[in-house]
Amino acid sequence: MIPDSFDYVVAKVTPSPHHPIGAKGVAESPTVGSPQAIVNAVVDALTHLGVRHIDMPITPEKVWKILNEKGLTSD
Numbered sequence: 001m002i003p004d005s006f007d008y009v010v011a012k013v014t015p016s017p018h019h020p021i022g023a024k025g026v027a028e029s030p031t032v033g034s035p036q037a038i039v040n041a042v043v044d045a046l047t048h049l050g051v052r053h054i055d056m057p058i059t060p061e062k063v064w065k066i067l068n069e070k071g072l073t074s075d
Contacts, residue, residue: 015022035056042058043051049070054062067073 016024018024039054039056039058042063043054046054046063046066049066049072051066054066064073
């Protein structure tokens with residue numbers, strides 16, 4: 001018999017003392033990729049201006065500064 005991953009899984013339940021039902025790590029995983037996706041969308045929208053990278057967090061001021069540097073705003 002060839003061992004599979006179930007042969008090596010050891011589950012130990014350790015409820016959190018900081019939550020009434022012992023839950024932990026309930027909702028973080030769906031939100032992990034969101035900030036990077038937003039940054040990529042903004043960079044994609046600005047690639048025609050030569051933008052290849054913007055540091056997080058993206059603020060309106062950062063976007064305005066880029067647009068201003070490219071001559072696309074009226075101060």
